[in-house]
Amino acid sequence: xxxxxxxxxxxxxxxxxxxxxxxxxxxxxxxxxxxxxxxxxxxxxxxxxxxxxxxxxxxxxxxxxxxxxxxxxxxxxxxxxxxxxxxxxxxxxxxxxxxxxxxxx
Numbered sequence: 001x002x003x004x005x006x007x008x009x010x011x012x013x014x015x016x017x018x019x020x021x022x023x024x025x026x027x028x029x030x031x032x033x034x035x036x037x038x039x040x041x042x043x044x045x046x047x048x049x050x051x052x053x054x055x056x057x058x059x060x061x062x063x064x065x066x067x068x069x070x071x072x073x074x075x076x077x078x079x080x081x082x083x084x085x086x087x088x089x090x091x092x093x094x095x096x097x098x099x100x101x102x103x104x105x
Contacts, residue, residue: 024048033065066094067093074096
């Protein structure tokens with residue numbers, strides 16, 4: 001049996017969940033966009049492949065855009081231990097987006 005951690009008290013709010021965004025596609029492809037909790041997104045830039053992580057108690061969104069006309073850009077979004085979305089684009093300067101609402105909202 002597991003014992004409660006010292007000082008750990010139940011909280012009425014939702015627990016923070018780990019969010020992992022695996023950015024895949026054409027290796028070396030550059031992208032830019034934004035990600036983070038709803039109403040508090042941050043700018044992000046990078047190259048494929050990469051892994052973006054953050055924690056959230058509320059919903060979140062991610063928007064990434066290719067910075068070149070050729071190649072493929074994709075995202076695989078995992079919340080906790082569950083894959084919730086996977087999308088990719090090969091369009092010129094294409095976008096991949098995902099918005100996650102917490103249950104019961």
